[in-house]
Amino acid sequence: MSAKREAHEQLGGGLLEGNIPSLVAAAHELKSPLALMRQLSLMLEAGDLSVMESQRMLRQISLTSERALRLTSDLTRSARLDDAMFNLEPINPQQLCEDIVHELTPLFNAYGRDVRLLPRRHPLLLVANRDLLRRIIMNFSDNALHYANSNAAIEIQIKALNDGQTIRLGVRDYGPALSSDMWRTLQGKLTSAPQSVHARPQSSGLGLYISSQFADAMHGKIGITRHRDGATFYVDLSASHQLSLL
Amino acid sequence: MKKPLILIVEDDAWLAEQQARVLRQAGYETSFAPHAIAAIEAVDDVHPDVIMLDVLLTGSTAFALLNELQSYGDTGVIPIVLCTNLAADIKLDDVRPYGVKRILDKATMAPDDVVAAVRSVL
Numbered sequence: 308m309s310a311k312r313e314a315h316e317q318l319g320g321g322l323l324e325g326n327i328p329s330l331v332a333a334a335h336e337l338k339s340p341l342a343l344m345r346q347l348s349l350m351l352e353a354g355d356l357s358v359m360e361s362q363r364m365l366r367q368i369s370l371t372s373e374r375a376l377r378l379t380s381d382l383t384r385s386a387r388l389d390d391a392m393f394n395l396e397p398i399n400p401q402q403l404c405e406d407i408v409h410e411l412t413p414l415f416n417a418y419g420r421d422v423r424l425l426p427r428r429h430p431l432l433l434v435a436n437r438d439l440l441r442r443i444i445m446n447f448s449d450n451a452l453h454y455a456n457s458n459a460a461i462e463i464q465i466k467a468l469n470d471g472q473t474i475r476l477g478v479r480d481y482g483p484a485l486s487s488d489m490w491r492t493l494q495g496k497l498t499s500a501p502q503s504v505h506a507r508p509q510s511s512g513l514g515l516y517i518s519s520q521f522a523d524a525m526h527g528k529i530g531i532t533r534h535r536d537g538a539t540f541y542v543d544l545s546a547s548h549q550l551s552l553l
Numbered sequence: 554m555k556k557p558l559i560l561i562v563e564d565d566a567w568l569a570e571q572q573a574r575v576l577r578q579a580g581y582e583t584s585f586a587p588h589a590i591a592a593i594e595a596v597d598d599v600h601p602d603v604i605m606l607d608v609l610l611t612g613s614t615a616f617a618l619l620n621e622l623q624s625y626g627d628t629g630v631i632p633i634v635l636c637t638n639l640a641a642d643i644k645l646d647d648v649r650p651y652g653v654k655r656i657l658d659k660a661t662m663a664p665d666d667v668v669a670a671v672r673s674v675l
Binding site: 335339342345346347349353367371418453454 | 564565566567568571574575638659660662663664
């Protein structure tokens with residue numbers, strides 16, 4: 308059994324069969340948004356806020372709950388990957404990423420940030436499952452929102468590699484440079500099952516691991532490029548040859 | 554009279570915003586750092602009277618920051634309040650040598666608890 312497969316068993320099976328580290332990781336990831344929503348609710352309950360402040364807090368609660376729900380939805384999807392048939396179809400990544408930018412803009416704006424898609428002159432087609440690919444890019448974008456500098460936009464990039472055989476969708480953030488230790492840890496998180504927060508205090512890596520599983524189901528892979536001023540999280544998928552037939 | 558300044562080290566900007574609001578209403582000045590590197594710079598810049606510190610931070614954990622603070626005589630005496638989702642897993646006696654005076658549990662605390670915690674360590 309491959310390491311990735313073993314890891315998949317740990318998470319996918321774990322959530323259903325009582326794998327404690329996976330459950331701890333999921334619980335930990337959900338604890339932060341729940342704690343924030345509770346604090347905001349208590350503030351609202353106490354009153355003594357201007358209308359503008361109240362509206363801002365209600366918006367924050369709504370957007371935070373959406374992020375938490377996305378994670379729960381990804382978890383259930385991840386646990387059922389083996390049971391489901393996923394249609395792989397030719398997808399225009401430009402259109403998909405435009406939709407994602409449109410969907411994420413309210414959340415980013417609420418944090419005073421910007422997310423944008425870098426324009427491409429030539430259209431590309433890749434082979435993927437639309438829902439899984441969307442979840443991967445949303446995951447990367449959520450990650451970037453959390454870790455990037457507050458004054459820099461998050462960029463979604465689409466590139467053709469290997470003479471057009473591979474399409475890379477990347478989410479570039481501008482933030483503190485990753486230390487070598489952090490870099491090695493992140494590399495491990497791309498393919499390892501999430502561990503207890505005691506073992507990896509800074510993050511369980513659950514979102515990355517789920518993204519890795521989704522990419523695997525589409526015969527793709529995810530990775531990270533380290534920059535001096537941030538990082539790019541990417542997914543590589545096969546190009547569709549349908550475009551060349553047009 | 555100069556208001557005490559509380560440095561909030563928290564990678565969740567919205568939670569930091571809430572803590573800052575409550576502390577300002579209680580008469581404190583606040584400053585914000587989203588990660589350990591920014592926190593070290595902020596400590597040099599604003600000389601906080603108390604540090605309100607999350608444990609799970611981007612990049613380094615709070616413990617790297619605590620070690621750094623303990624390395625210098627002037628920063629080692631700044632009282633620290635840990636505000637974390639891992640409160641149940643951290644014993645105050647274990648972190649007291651790092652300058653930690655109080656631990657708040659994000660999952661159960663009330664908004665005013667940050668004010669009470671800061672008052673108790675000043």
